[in-house]
Amino acid sequence: MSDLYERIYTIVRQIPQGRVTSYGAIARCLGTKSGARMVGWAMNASHVTNVYVPAHRVVNRNGMLSGKHHFGGSTVMEDLLKSEGIEVVDDQIMDFGKHFWDPFVELKIKI
């Protein structure tokens, strides 16, 4: 596994329960060169990985569950988020800004 993937997984694993972040935020945290698409690609690969990655806490910048179809089931992602106390309506996270978890702030302290 490449370093990039590992770094992405590390960041995603830092997301606390009931919080969410965006692909772009993670991408920026790693440096814009990586690109937000790579984060999504890494999430896709995370299904195969033996390490647990809470990919359901990562959404696009609008707070929309663009990756729900990749969870195998149809409402698995939505269910997981709801079980963590996040309100999801019509594939959209309510109060996204409220639940938003900024990698910059946390990683500044953690790393």
Place this chain on the structure above:
DNA sequence: AGCCTGACCTAGG
């Protein structure tokens, strides 16, 4: 090797 695609984002018209 080249082309197409993808769980994205930003900028310009």
Place this chain on the structure above:
DNA sequence: TCCTAGGCCAGGC
């Protein structure tokens, strides 16, 4: 304010 185009990198064919 909505729509289009471009940029980014990795993988499949």
